[in-house]
Amino acid sequence: MTEAETELLQTLKLAEQLGNPTQIWKTHQALGKLFYNQGKINQAVEQYGSALKIVETISEDLTDSKLKEGFLKSETIKEVIAQAEGN
Secondary structure, three states: OHHHHHHHHHHHHHHHHHOOHHHHHHHHHHHHHHHHHOOOHHHHHHHHHHHHHHHHHHHHHOOOHHHHHHHHHOHHHHHHHHHHOOO
């Protein structure tokens, strides 16, 4: 698990350097799942919240209403929202 955490943190750092919001939120989500499975609930909640912030930023930047609606209704995004809300 420690190796996985190290790899994910390195991935997050690279994604942030590249400015890749999709990879950033996906990595935050993966870290959240890892922490949750380790019983590190506070850290998991923090990572899920970070993922949600990126998703919200992406959503706010979408000007096409149909595209925005489709984005927010996708199963992947609904999962991020549910995780961040603790569901």
